[in-house]
Amino acid sequence: MSDLLVIGIILVIYLAISIGIGIYGRSKEDNAEDYFIASRKINPWVLFCTLAATNFSAFFFLGFAGASYRAGWGFYGIMAMGTSLVGLSILLLGIPIHKLGKEKGYVTPPELIAGETNSKYLGWIYGAVLVVFTLPYLAVQPYGAGILLETLSGGEIPYFTGALLLTCAMIIYLVLGGMKSSVMTDVFQGIIMFAILIIFVIGFFIHEDIGGFSEA
Numbered sequence: 001m002s003d004l005l006v007i008g009i010i011l012v013i014y015l016a017i018s019i020g021i022g023i024y025g026r027s028k029e030d031n032a033e034d035y036f037i038a039s040r041k042i043n044p045w046v047l048f049c050t051l052a053a054t055n056f057s058a059f060f061f062l063g064f065a066g067a068s069y070r071a072g073w074g075f076y077g078i079m080a081m082g083t084s085l086v087g088l089s090i091l092l093l094g095i096p097i098h099k100l101g102k103e104k105g106y107v108t109p110p111e112l113i114a115g116e117t118n119s120k121y122l123g124w125i126y127g128a129v130l131v132v133f134t135l136p137y138l139a140v141q142p143y144g145a146g147i148l149l150e151t152l153s154g155g156e157i158p159y160f161t162g163a164l165l166l167t168c169a170m171i172i173y174l175v176l177g178g179m180k181s182s183v184m185t186d187v188f189q190g191i192i193m194f195a196i197l198i199i200f201v202i203g204f205f206i207h208e209d210i211g212g213f214s215e216a
Contacts, residue, residue, distance in 0.1 A: 004156045007149070015169045021184045025177025035178035036107050040098065042183055050186035051086060056193055058144020059137070142167040 033039055042050070060079065068075040097112065106112040109130065114123025146163030173181050 004153050007153055007157070011149070011165075015165070017188065018169055018173050018185050019176075021188060022173025022176035022181040025173075025181030025184060033107060034180065037101075038179040038183060040102055046183055046187055049190040050183045053186035053190035053193065055083060055086075056190075058141050058148075062144045062147065063140075142170070 064076070064079055100106065100116075101112060104115060106115060108127075110123040110127035113126045114120045117123075142163040145166045146159040146161075149157045149162030149166075150159045173185055177184075
C-alpha cells in the first residue's frame, strides 16, 4: 500500500468523522442558543479540550515549531506565557460574562457590548474588530493543513487542493451543527493531537538514533 493511499484513507476517515459530528450536533439543537453557544452548558473538561485544540493549531505546530527550531527551546516561553493567562482570563472575564449573558440573554460578544453600553454602534464596531482580527487567524489553519498534506504526500496532494478540501469540510460541520459540533470536533481533534504528541515523545526516548531532545 502506497504512502499516498494511506494518507488518503486517513484523511477520508477523519473528514467523515468530522462531518458526522456536525450532523449529530444538528440533531441535538432546538433553538438559536443551542446553535451559537451550545445552550451555555459546556462542562469544564470539554472546555479544556476545545481550548487546547484551538490553541494547538497550525500556528502552534508549524509556526511556533519552526521559530523554536531557529531560536531554541526558549521561544516556547512566549507560548507558555500566553497559555498561562487563559485560566486567569476565564476567571476574571469568562465567568462574569457567562453570568451576565445568562441573565440578560446575550448570545454574541457584540450583542453584549451593545446591550451594556446602550449603543448599537459600539456593538457593530466590536463585531467588525472581531471579524478583522479573527479571519487571518482562521485562514492560517487551512493554509498550514494544506502545506502539511503537500509535504506528507510528497507533492501528490497540492497545497491548494488540501487546504480547499479541509476548509470545505470545516464549513460543513460548523454550519450543520454550530457550537456543539465545533466543541465535539475539537474534543475529537484534541484526543488525536495528544495521542500523537505522546507517541512522538516516547519515540524520542526509544529511538536513540534520532538524537533525543538535545538534538531537537
